[in-house]
Amino acid sequence: MYITISPQKLGDSFSTSVTDFIEYLEKENKDLQPDHQEFFFSKDQERISPKEVVRAIDHNTSKLKSTEPRYYSLTVNPSQRELQHIGNDPEKLKTYVRSLMKDYASCFNREINGRPIQSSDVLYFAKIEYARTYKGTDREIRENAPFSNRIAKLQNDIRKVDRGELTGSIKELEKEILRLQKEAPHKLEGKIIEQGMQKPGSQTHVHLVVSRKDRTNSVSLSPGSKYKASEVVLQGRTIKRGFDRDLFFQKAEERFDKQFGYRRNYAEAYSSRKNLLHNPKLYYSKLLRLPVSERKLAMQLIKLPVQSLPPIPNAKIRFAIKQLQKALEVGIRSGSIGY
Template sequence: MYIAITKQQLGMNYKGSVSDFVNYLKKENEDKSLELQEHFFDQYNDKVSPESVIAEIDGNTAKLSQKDPKFYSLVVSPSPRELKHINNNSEQLRKYVREIMKDYSDSFYRDQKVTVDDIKYYAKLEHERTYKGTDKKIQENQPYATKILQLKNEIRNIHQGTITGNIKKLEKEIAQLEKEAPHQQQGKRIVRGMRKEGYQTHIHIVVSRKDRTNSFSLSPGSKYKQSETVLNGKIVKQGFHREKFYKAAEKRFDIAFGYNRNFVESYKAKNMFIKDPKKFFATLVGLPSTEKQMAFKLLHKAGVNIPNIPTNKVQLAYNAFMKLKKGVGKAINSGSIGI
């Protein structure tokens, strides 16, 4: 499970409408019949119009300045293994979102307990992802893409008569490069904008910075988990505990769907990798055989080249450690192993 929380970002200010973001999220419904379209939903309603989402979020910004984000974006991305476990069931995912939003509200540190009914949010499922320039497969295919573009430019120049050359020979070189590119999908070189194979369902959640009554601020961007300040002579509690939220969301999935989470899929593993990489790898190689085999399989699927690592923790080779550390770091950062 990979969850990201980001604030509205429009240059240096935050005065813009949520409309651009909402319209972006509508893109997947284009050219789809009504029964196949995914709608915005909230805690109690399965269908909320995009116009209502815009009006509700934009109209819920009392006393926020241009320097304050008006809304936050949460992206909840189950791993392909998690999606397969629930058969990529959209209704199950909607129920899951409604449960983790209870955990989201419970992660705020306030004088009065924050409940899900205090939160103004709208969510939407998306089932497709496309390759971006930052994807590892695109980057590793790039030398081939660059050479192919050069050859196509040569062919164009030959047609225009600015240079001479053998077009058939150049086309043959292009065909060969297309086949040699290391990353292919359905027999074609993977390029930017190409849809990714397999289960890619994820959920976008737009959350208002203000509570549902437009009275007080609820910012998940707070740098404090728990903090107390004095305001008008009174002690005021503030803060948001992200780690508590991430752990709760993971636990929700496992309990709700009976999911047997492997060590490398866990938030605990991600945290351990960031804070103490050596402990992460020592724990990895010390796992029971069956779980360790699955962990290495998941890492391999994420594109991590697994070196030969001694099973004895003490004998963990430094060079192997460094190679694996680099690969796992990339996989964790991209969320490709479901962490």
């Protein structure tokens, strides 16, 4: 499970309306008949229109400065394995998101009238999307770029030769294009993956727009706070502040596993991914000690050939870590851990 939390945009000031973002989230509805369009949903409502979302978020911004975000964008991105486990069922995903927002609320170190923040205090709207397209920042696009750029130049050269503006053999240029197309590292159904192409497999995910202010439009709830938990004295009153993102991501994972009886592999766990980033030796060491079946699945999830991990005695663990690190780095560069 991969979750992101972002302010409405980066910059010195923020738009006073959520309109542009909501219009962006309507992209999958543009070519659909009304009966087949996807609506927004909230804590206790279904079939909410874009106009209702804009009205609710835009009117819930009391006392916010132009340098403060009016809303935050959350995306809930289940892996393809997690989607397969729930049958790619949008209703199950809705149920999960509604439960997840209880965890979101509980991770604020804030109080309203002396009580902890609850999900009923959070003003949010969510929408399910079913497709993703490749963007310029995706690894496949970046690694294909030298080939795509060269092909584009050759195609332009062919047009120039055809118009008599350039001398050369169109046949040889076309032959070079075919060679580049074969050598490009990432292809989909025989075609070079390019920006804008739809990604394969189940890509169901959820976008949420969450108001910066609580439902009463009086308390600021910022998941972008740099504090996990702290207190500050304002006008003689002690105010709690902060949001624990780390705890939220951990709870999100635990919520999914418990709600759907999902058996999470080591390679999928949030704690493992943190170790991979901050303490890779510990990550590799634990991976090597997994039972054979679990280790085999972990290697499949990170797209690394299973045969590269034979049983290794504890006495050789240090050497194995160095060798595995090199192998894993190659595997991670050429694949994905599904997040």
